Amino acid sequence: MDEEEVATQGELAITRTGDRLRLAREAAGLSLADVATRTRITQRHLAALEKSDFSELPGRTYVTGFARAYARAVDLPEAEIGASVRQELEDDDYGARPAYEAYEPTDPARLPTPRLVWTVVIVAALLASAYGVWRFLSVEPDEALIAAQNRDADASEAPAAAPSVEKAAAPNGANVAPDAPVVLTGLSEVWIGFDDAEGKTENWRTLDPGETYEVPPAYIEQFTLRTSIPQALKVTVGGRDVGAIGPADTLVKGVSLKPADLLTRSGGSASGDAAGTQRRPG
Structure with a gap:
């Protein structure tokens, strides 16, 4: 040879x-x-x-x-x-598709009883419901869920109201050092992405429970943050917890990584954090 x-x-x-x-x-x-x-x-x-x-x-x-x-x-x-x-x-x-198999007619006398049929139907329904809950709580959503979450996130944006919110919150974060470290910590396994100015996700990573990641200064200036499980991600600026960055189990995107912007999301102070806690329904 x-x-x-x-x-x-x-x-x-x-x-x-x-x-x-x-x-x-x-x-x-x-x-x-x-x-x-x-x-x-x-x-x-x-x-x-x-x-x-x-x-x-x-x-x-x-x-x-x-x-x-x-x-x-x-x-x-x-x-x-x-x-x-x-x-x-x-x-x-x-x-992975099952192969087609031809079946011969079954003897009617050997058909399952109505009680057995209903038992199988109920068990199948319970399994389907359990699977749906598992998929909803899984670390990464499937394509259909991502598309739905993207639509919800786009629909919830309110550009007209944004300037007034930023104007009201700006004084609280005005004294934050522009180079304060921004640290992301996984409370459970969570996927995060960094989007460029056009909304395209250029970088991805997965944080394991307890794993921390300090966002590089270049990322803070060039990218925004997205994640599909906000409640599984802790964000701190200079050691200060900024609180939740979005509703639980909802895709959030376009989150500015600049220290002042992150602190304005929760008021940028202890009193602001307390007010944010009061706003959450008990």
């Missing part, structure tokens, strides 16, 4: 996008930790990408984005990698 045939067989053995990402990383002499630093994606999610084990990622909605970010970090064509991942997702969905 000549060298050309060996090379051809080696190329055919790489059948998944994850293999391409891993080989590119190894060729560049990078570890998973190096790629995690470049992409702000956790190592366990990068390892899942390399294995093409998409079920280990926080949500199928973000698989393509994670893969494109990985591709940029190892100098692979991100558009091509994104297309390959989408195709693999479609292939996995097709392979």
